[in-house]
Each structure stands twice: as C-alpha cells, then as structure tokens.
Amino acid sequence: MGSIFRSEEMALCQLFLSSEAAYNCVSEIGEVGLVQFRDLNPDVNAFQRKFVHEVRRCDEMDRKLRYLEKEILKDKLQIIDTGENPAAPQPREMIDLEATFEKLENELREVNANAETLKKNSLELTELKHVLATTQLFFQGRDSEPNSSITQNLLPAEEGKGPVQLGFVCDVTNRERMPMFERMLWRVCRGNVFVRQSEVQQPLEDPVTREEVFKTVFIIFFQGEQLKTKVKKICEGCRTTMYPCPESAQERKEMGQGVEGRLADLRTVLNQTTDHRHRVLAAAAKHLRTWFIKVKKMKAIYHTLNMLNLDVTNKCLIAECWIPTVDMGSIRAALRKGTERAGSSVQPIINQMLTNQMPPTFHRTNKFTAGFQNLIDSYGIATYREVNPALYTTTTFPFLFAVMFGDAGHATIMLLFSAWMVLRERQLIAAKMSGEIWNIFFGGRYILLLMSLFSFYTGVIYNDIFSKSFNIFGSSWHIGDNANATEHNLQAWGELTLNPYYRDLYSGEPYPFGFDPIWQIAVNKIAFQNSYKMKISIIIGVFHMIFGIMVSLINHLFFRRFWNIVCEFLPQLIFLVSLFGYLCFMVFYKWVSFGSGEEFDIQHNSDCAPSVLIYFINMVLLKKDKPTGHCDVWMYDNQFTIQLILLVVALLCVPIMLIPKPFIARRQHNQRMRQLAVSRQLLETQGAGTSASSHEEEFEFSEVFIEQAIHTIEFVLGCVSHTASYLRLWALSLAHGQLSEVLWNMVMKIGLQQASTVGCVMLYLIFSFWAVLTVSILVLMEGLSAFLHTLRLHWVEFQSKFYKGEGYAFAPLTFKNIINGDEEEAA
C-alpha cells in the first residue's frame, strides 16, 4: 500500500518484449511514467548501441526544430500551445517528419540568403544615392562660378607644363573609421590630397549584423596617377566602398534617377520576401510545439530501447526495470495497449525477480506534498522503505517557522501573496513565466500558504501586529491605589512599576489568549518575553527530538532490527528524557507552583522563584545550594535524590549505547556465515553448480566498534548541542520583534508625530517608505532567514535522530517533463 508515510514497495521485473511491439510498448510505458529502466549495456559505447542511427536522426530533427524556433522568435511570432498531448509517432512516420523539417529548413535558409543579398544591394544603392546627393553639394559651390571647372588649375600654369588635372574618388565608410582613415591618408600621401566629408544623417542597416550604423560620405581630391593608385589602395585597405561618380551635373542627375528606380524595385522585392518568410514561419509555428513533443518522445523511447538487451533468438528485447508493486496492473494494461497498437500477436511478459539490490525510493506526491518532499530530498533521498519525514514536515515546518516569524501583520502580507498564487495557480502555470526566483516562490506556494497561516496564529499569540498589540479581551493590568501614581511620584520616578502581587494592579486572571497587550508598551517587555520564549523553545525542541527518536523505533520495527530497539532506541530515549525531559518537567512545575499574589504562600512567591537552569547545572555537578532567607532550597521534596537517580540512569545508558551492539553484530555475522557455508555444502553435495551468491561479507570488529563509538558520542553530545540549538526559535523571534519595533519607531513615528498642517502629506509619503521597508526587510529577508533556520532544525536536529537518507531517487521514463516543455531532457 502506497502512501506518503514511507516509500513505495518496488519490484525488480524482467520485461520480455517482441521486437515489433517494443517501440509501442515503451511508448505506452512512458505515458504512464512509473517504470525505471536499468541500463543493461553499461559498457557499450554510445556509438555502438543498437538504435544509435535513430537517435542521431532524432537529434537532427531536434536541431532543425530549434533552428525553426529561433527564426520564429526572431520574427516575434507566438508559438501556440494548445495543451494537447500527441502520442509518440510510429517509427515509419519518422521519415515523413524528417522530410517536412528538411523542406522547411531549406526553404527558410534560401529565403534568408535571398533577403541578405537583397539587403546588401539595397544598402549599396542607398549609399550611392547619398554619395550623389553629397557630391551635388560639393560641386554646387563650385558650379556657382560659371567659368571655373574642377580641372582648372588654381595656380597659374607655368610655361611648358600642361594644365594640372585634379582627379577625385567618392567613398563611403563607417563614421567610426573616419579619423583613422583621414590620418592614414594624410600620412601616406604626405598631405597632398584634399578630403571633404559629409555625414549621412540617417542610420543604414547593415545586412549581416542587422544593426544600424552611421556612415560618412567623402571625396578625395588628388593630382597625378601615383597618388590615385595610392589613394585607391588605402581605400581598399580601410574597407571603404568606392562609388563611381560622374563629373557633370547632368550625368549625376540621370544616375540619381536610375538609382531611385532600382531602389524602389528592390524595396518591393524585399517586402515580398519578408512576407513570404513570415507566412512560412506562421504556418510552422502552429505545429511547432506538437513536433517538438513528438521528436522528444521518440528520442526518449530510443534512448530507453538502447538500454535493453537483445535476446539470443533476436526476436525479443529484454528489459530490467523497477516497478512499484501496486502499479503492476496499470503497467500490464499499458503493455497490452502497446502490443495492440503495434498489431503484434505476441504478448509481452513481466517476470518479477528477487534481488538483493536496494531498490530506488519512490514517494508518490501530489502538488501539495511535492514541495515538502523536495525540502527533505535536498538533504538526502530516504533509504528504501524508511519512514518519510516529509509527512511530518508538512506541519512541523510551518509551525517552527511561525514561532520565529510571529507577527500577524507580516503574516497577512505573506498570506495574501501565497493565497493569490494558490487560487490562481492554473492561470499562472499556463502563463509559463520565466525567472528562477519566481519559479522558486511559485513551486513553494503551498509551503508559503501554510507558513503564513501558522504565522498569523503565532502573531496573535505574541500579540504583535507590526509591533503594535491588540486589546480585544481587556488587559489584566490596571493602575490601582497600590501603584501610588501621584503626580509627585510620577515626576520623581519617570517610570511606574506595577507589582503583580496586588490584585488592583494585576487582576489575577491572565489575558485569555496570547500575551497581554500591555507588554508592548512595557519597558521590561524583553525580559518577560525572553523567559517565556526561551522556555517554550526548549520544550518544543525536546518534544521534537523525542518524536524523532520515536520515529526511529518505527524504522527498527519495520526493518526487524530488534536488537537496535534495546541497544539504540531505549538508551537514547531514556537519556534524552531523563536529562532534558526532566528539564522540561521542571519548567512546567515551576510555572504551576510558583506565582505572585496572596494565593501563593511565602516560599512560592515571586521572590523565591528558583532558576531552573541552575537546578539543571547543579544536578549534573551534584551540588547542593545553601538556603537563603525564607526560600526553600528545593522545589519539591526529595528533589536531590530523584535528580541523582535520573543522572545515574542517564549515565548508565551511555555504555548500553556503546558496547553491546558490536558484539551482537559480530555474533549475527558469524551465524550468517555459518548458514551460508552449510547451504553451500548442501548444494555441492547435491551436485548443483556454485550458487550465485553475493561476495563474502567482511566484518572488521574494530571498525564496527569505532563506528558505534562515534554514533554514541554524536548522540550524547548532540543531545546537549541540539537542545541549545533550538534556542534559535527564541533568538529569531526576538530579532524579528525588535526589527519590527525599530522600523516603526524610526520610520512611521516620524510621520505620525508631525505637528504641522502638512502632516498628512508627510504621513502619506512616509507610509509608502515604511511599507517598502517592511516588505523587503521584515517579510522577505526575515522570512528567508527563518525559513533557513527552520530547514536546518529539521535537517540536523530532527532528522539526525532517525534518518539514514542513503537511497537513490526513482527516475522513471516519463513524458510529463516533455509535455510541460521543461528545459531538461529525459536522458
């Protein structure tokens, strides 16, 4: 019977699948998701496995789909998620899928290549257009003088030499390159060239990188052929693009018009190409998710098939798998369905095997318990069939958190947040929000909900809402005659002390539920609350640890380790109870028998209340205190004798924990060895072959003894240290209360103590500031801190009493991750 109390019973089974039906059967098993296959070919290289080709083809398809996905996302199209769960396609459909993907990929690549070429052409034409426009400007200035020409020399020609010809080239380059280019030109040509540049105002799109760059147009004027070659080489070297530019204005105008025409044509073609690409991608986007799921399922099935062994007759595949025994029926049904789908007549066979290997640990969880199970599994997976701490963690975790976080106001904030997450969980899961922090919060929404509910309760007990207390039932403290609260006294004392001895100051009946509201404004609030919180921390801690030891008893009974009950459980329990259980008893006794007022006699009044801690220390040191004044030395009669007996009993438990177990273990081992030898002798005399028994167990007595010593020391010292460790419940709740109070006094009070007329506006602003600090510091930071400490208390103090945590997790072949679109792949 499966439950969250302990992990499920697992059976190691052999599956015999016929070769035709194997694929479909594995597919159906994957849909059920409750079978963990063992790798029967661990030494085989990945490239030598039987279905390596199919896996490779699936990988190819996956790659093509990822390429498609990238292109779809680049175009900002949405991939539709219909939520349907397509079954894994038959092996023969793989070819069709491959053909479809190949066609789509090729088409897309072609379209992309064309678009790139078109964009490059369009870029060149645009640059040419700018060049023409800019040169127009350059030459316009010159053309205003009608008779001058660029080829006319500025200097008067010397006799004998022909007219000087000035040549020019037009280039376009990136704006960032300009200074470097100019400088190089100047240096190489020794200053004999003249450059005029003009920046292009609008940015142009670079076709390869698809980003926008700014460019500059410039003209270089030079004289002579050598300079021309030099200039051309430099332009090529600096990777500028050269454009031919006609000299006369008429030619330039014609060229400009030609460019405009070609640019317009190119633009239309480009638009059509992008439209076509968009349509192809949109059609693919509708099916993309289904295809992904199909391909991933196929891959998972082939990976699993690779783990199976081929039978000698080559007709069937053998699998070894772990199945929860309660699910045998559903697995058989899945196998039948798979065989029917494959149309095979050979029924698959499940054969349960007996084995000594430790099965995997499988906890069946639902959405509520999964969070708590995760917390426990993070520390260590439970040993097979060990009691699962997660069951108790569902209550003790929020409770211990709440003891540290007790503030009803902060709890309300957390409650609203977690309740929103829980009530809207279906929409939030469908929204598939990304972000690791959000996923952590959302995954723990039930934990948060419980934590906030419990924290609200402890907030009401501590009577603390944003560091203010609520007076619902009427405080038990009043100012009566015995307070002597005259004006003269108040001015002299500054503080008023209310002595609970007098019934007109303290009514004698405590506040019905939680702390009296007067403590929030009392000066000695911390001293009073400290005593209470420390004591309940110890009491809660001791009870938690005793509970842990009780759970170990259940484990011992289940695993039939009866000697452990005598050698471990009993001495541990008696040790803990006789020392720390007695401490708790003393606390309770003191609470009941001592008090303030006339109902208690003089030895049981507040000035005679003993210190429980001193009693405890004296108990261990066997010290007797001297009587002081009218107070008793002891709380009750024969206290010294009883304490002595408890101490002796506790000390006697230590050798019982330490010594018997190694001897018993050795005796059991020797018995087992003798039985094994006898059975082997019998088999040999009967003529059977050597049995396939496990190897000889070794038994090192010294090792076992040392291990037992370590466990004993760990437990004994752990008792003391863990009990003190539970005091963090007090420490964190004190810190939380004080932080909350400081935040109110330092921030909110400023807004409230405004005497001016704009006090309301100040209050308005300061409230939001206080609210942000409350959420960030007190809810988030303190919440995280209390969460961490609670987790530590569970992992170390509670679980060290019984938890072994040496199992390994159940990792079934399941398609659930694939359907949810998880990033991780089922290996």
Next chain:
Amino acid sequence: MTFCGYKFSLCLLLISAWGLVQLLVMGLFFYGEAPAFLEDLPLEDHYDNRDSFVTDVNKGFKNNAFNCFIAACLYIVTLGVSGWQFYLNQKTTYQV
C-alpha cells in the same frame, strides 16, 4: 498616456491598496484613543501639570486621526491613478 511602467504601476497599486486599508484602521484607532498608540503622539518632553498633558494627549489623538484619514484619501487618489496606469499597461502588453 502611460508615464509609469508595468511593474511600477503594479507596485504602486498594491501599496496604495495596503495604505488605504491600514491608514483607515489606524485612523479609527487614533480616533478611539487606543493606548497602544500613545507613544506615537506628538507630545512635549516635559509637562508641569496633569491637565495640560491630558489636553495635549486628546488633541494629539484627534490630530493624528485626521492625518490618517486624509492620508487614506490621498491613497485613494493614488490607487485610482495607479490602477488606471496598470490597466493601460495591461492593454499594451496584450497587443504584442
């Protein structure tokens, strides 16, 4: 029309809702002269006689009560503005 982003308007919306509720409750408690709020009143450091102290306490309670109520009203306005901004931001994000 949107001068706040999506996240900022959401934060402002939540804080104004919280502020509205909490300041209303605080205003009511100040008006009812709850002793828990005694230390939050604007009082002098030293009083010579009892009557001036009592008068100041009463005045302080009433003033703070009205301050809280007015601040709550300001938060109603902020709630409206941030709600409107949040609604506009929601519409634009849907139109992707």
